[in-house]
Amino acid sequence: MVAAAQHPNIELVTYAEVENVSGYVGNFEVTIRKKARSVDPAKCTGCGTCWEKCPSKVDSEFDLGLSKRKAIYMPFPQAVPAVPVIDREHCRQFTKGKCGICQKLCPAKAVDYEQQDEVYTDKFGAVVVATGYDLFKWEEAYGEYGYGKFPDVITGMHFERMNNASGPTGGRIVRPSDGKEPKTVVFIKCVGSRDEAKGKSYCSRACCMYTAKHAHQVIDKIPDAQAIVFYMDIRTPGKAYEEFCQRIIDEGAVYVRGRVSRVFQDGDKLIVRGEDTLLGRQVEVAADLVVLATAMVPSEGWEDVAKLVNLSTDKDGFFQEAHPKLRPVETFTAGVFLAGACQGPKDIPDTVAQASGAAVKVCQLLSKDEMDTDPVIATVDESLCSGCAMCHPICPYKAIDFKTITERVQGKEISRQVSAVNSGLCQGCGACTVACPSSALNLRGFTNEQILAEVDAVCL
Amino acid sequence: MKRVGVFICHCGTNIASVVDVKKVAEVAKSFPDVVYATDYQYMCSDPGQELIRKAIKEHRLDRVVVASCSPRLHEPTFRKTVESVGMNPYLFEMANIREQCAWVHAKDKEGATAKAIDLVRMAVSKVRRNAPLFGSTIPITKKALVIGAGIAGMQAALDIADAGYKVTLLDREPTIGGNMVKLDKTFPTLDCSA
Numbered sequence: 001m002v003a004a005a006q007h008p009n010i011e012l013v014t015y016a017e018v019e020n021v022s023g024y025v026g027n028f029e030v031t032i033r034k035k036a037r038s039v040d041p042a043k044c045t046g047c048g049t050c051w052e053k054c055p056s057k058v059d060s061e062f063d064l065g066l067s068k069r070k071a072i073y074m075p076f077p078q079a080v081p082a083v084p085v086i087d088r089e090h091c092r093q094f095t096k097g098k099c100g101i102c103q104k105l106c107p108a109k110a111v112d113y114e115q116q117d118e119v120y121t122d123k124f125g126a127v128v129v130a131t132g133y134d135l136f137k138w139e140e141a142y143g144e145y146g147y148g149k150f151p152d153v154i155t156g157m158h159f160e161r162m163n164n165a166s167g168p169t170g171g172r173i174v175r176p177s178d179g180k181e182p183k184t185v186v187f188i189k190c191v192g193s194r195d196e197a198k199g200k201s202y203c204s205r206a207c208c209m210y211t212a213k214h215a216h217q218v219i220d221k222i223p224d225a226q227a228i229v230f231y232m233d234i235r236t237p238g239k240a241y242e243e244f245c246q247r248i249i250d251e252g253a254v255y256v257r258g259r260v261s262r263v264f265q266d267g268d269k270l271i272v273r274g275e276d277t278l279l280g281r282q283v284e285v286a287a288d289l290v291v292l293a294t295a296m297v298p299s300e301g302w303e304d305v306a307k308l309v310n311l312s313t314d315k316d317g318f319f320q321e322a323h324p325k326l327r328p329v330e331t332f333t334a335g336v337f338l339a340g341a342c343q344g345p346k347d348i349p350d351t352v353a354q355a356s357g358a359a360v361k362v363c364q365l366l367s368k369d370e371m372d373t374d375p376v377i378a379t380v381d382e383s384l385c386s387g388c389a390m391c392h393p394i395c396p397y398k399a400i401d402f403k404t405i406t407e408r409v410q411g412k413e414i415s416r417q418v419s420a421v422n423s424g425l426c427q428g429c430g431a432c433t434v435a436c437p438s439s440a441l442n443l444r445g446f447t448n449e450q451i452l453a454e455v456d457a458v459c460l
Numbered sequence: 461m462k463r464v465g466v467f468i469c470h471c472g473t474n475i476a477s478v479v480d481v482k483k484v485a486e487v488a489k490s491f492p493d494v495v496y497a498t499d500y501q502y503m504c505s506d507p508g509q510e511l512i513r514k515a516i517k518e519h520r521l522d523r524v525v526v527a528s529c530s531p532r533l534h535e536p537t538f539r540k541t542v543e544s545v546g547m548n549p550y551l552f553e554m555a556n557i558r559e560q561c562a563w564v565h566a567k568d569k570e571g572a573t574a575k576a577i578d579l580v581r582m583a584v585s586k587v588r589r590n591a592p593l594f595g596s597t598i599p600i601t602k603k604a605l606v607i608g609a610g611i612a613g614m615q616a617a618l619d620i621a622d623a624g625y626k627v628t629l630l631d632r633e634p635t636i637g638g639n640m641v642k643l644d645k646t647f648p649t650l651d652c653s654a
Contacts, residue, residue: 001637004614004629009621013630018607026600032630062642079635122628125601128620130613132638163644171644209647217644244648305607326533340612348611348646355612359619366602366625375550375593424598445550450589457585458578
């Protein structure tokens with residue numbers, strides 16, 4: 001993180017969203033909206049006076065509700081950039097029109113309630129989409145685990161926050177309900193993964209390993225604790241993964257092969273009822289804490305990103321690579337590359353490898369001053385084009401637009417609109433040539449004449 | 461008059477065990493404008509490509525059809541082959557007689573051979589109408605945008621930046637780091653995630 005922040009070639013644009021992408025490979029024009037932070041980063045020293053004194057408290061998104069944050073806040077202590085932001089929905093100055101404490105107390109005079117969103121356009125040669133993942137909303141699907149109404153049934157991410165030394169519990173594993181240290185912790189794998197009925201058909205790939213790590217942390221941090229893992233399969237296909245998992249089992253983690261059918265509260269215990277398919281009988285565990293390994297799903301807003309940069313998605317919303325084996329980081333839009341879990345669930349080693357792969361593809365492109373274009377693109381015979389525009393919405397790459405031409409008709413000069421293909425955007429798919437009612441569009445290398453010659457060859 | 465050369469690939473036994481490649485080559489000789497047709501074990505191999513180059517020179521071919529696999533992998537290969545002896549790469553056509561013929565009709569050798577002949581006839585018919593095509597060049601803005609600043613975004617940005625190019629690393633959150641910074645120690649090495 002620090003390396004990215006300090007690199008002279010990297011400009012960080014945080015609290016910002018991409019509003020529009022136009023242009024084509026080598027020449028993208030991107031409109032970026034930098035949301036108003038309400039704090040001037042040039043003046044702010046990150047001293048913390050503002051959030052110490054802010055009177056409004058809300059649940060911290062960063063800690064998944066395990067702690068509170070202020071309305072002016074930094075998500076976590078090592079945030080980059082170390083500049084707070086005002087959450088205008090919860091700030092009294094914005095909701096009630098009075099407070100102003102942070103502005104009054106800021107020694108650097110950095111708080112600016114008047115700050116506006118900044119919208120600007122920049123040019124790029126290549127785009128890497130690395131929008132990551134969210135966790136499957138298990139509360140909406142798994143009634144047998146309590147639909148989220150038991151406070152001590154948490155996700156692996158909650159567990160991560162608790163274990164983190166700078167997290168809400170300072171690194172202690174506790175029950176969210178009463179803050180007590182749990183002695184028996186049950187982990188349930190494949191919550192939302194490999195479950196076509198309630199969740200997703202795919203394997204999320206990282207959960208087997210992080211659950212093993214979580215079991216280790218329970219055993220390591222809590223004396224006399226028991227970690228019990230309910231699993232369907234243990235999938236550890238990675239370097240040193242199987243050994244890691246075996247080590248955790250040797251440390252004393254109990255692995256039970258079977259699904260959990262129900263979790264319910266009994267006093268201050270959570271009764272976990274499931275099946276041990278190896279023993280062939282039902283088992284019940286009185287647990288203090290239950291941790292669910294929830295599926296990875298595409299990051300919220302993936303539909304918008306797909307529309308912006310023209311990406312295909314698979315049935316679950318993960319962005320589609322150009323070829324599953326041979327072009328794993330390219331997309332069908334030239335100059336746009338994929339990295340990380342936005343392309344499919346993956347763990348950190350795979351993500352890092354794929355990101356470096358995407359970076360090489362970008363460097364390949366940027367290393368040239370000019371690039372050769374594929375000549376197999378659509379062309380318009382302007383004399384035939386009636387300007388009906390039927391080809392415009394058909395084009396998946398938004399490559400066709402109007403242009404005005406001037407012609408002499410019966411001695412008079414007239415202007416009319418005809419379709420024109422942007423050679424940078426056209427990917428040569430040919431959809432427009434089929435849609436054109438006057439056969440004015442032709443794909444170079446696949447002209448109507450050539451295609452018909454093929455048909456004739458096989459039919460005549 | 462066009463001068464078309466047709467090259468039928470065996471792909472080892474992938475094609476040749478189903479399609480009668482010799483027959484396909486023989487029939488292809490009778491197609492209009494075809495002045496040369498032959499078959500070979502692996503057209504994509506070095507000697508296979510050399511065979512194409514030699515035939516172009518010896519028979520003064522101005523169009524080439526290779527009947528072999530899907531164009532996905534080897535169309536670029538053969539385009540380069542013909543280009544290396546001065547032919548415009550778009551005067552080359554490929555007929556897919558493996559995925560779309562031998563593999564799917566493995567139990568019907570006669571039918572597969574007839575279909576292969578049809579596919580080659582189609583490709584010859586098309587290539588006779590092919591015109592040389594030339595791409596143009598477009599300038600490149602030497603700067604990259606990375607959307608999302610989690611592990612993947614940061615790693616990609618750092619690699620691109622280390623190669624000497626400018627990168628804008630964008631995130632919708634107030635901080636970079638993504639999901640990664642929420643994590644504690646990470647498997648399998650149990651080192652710190654931040």
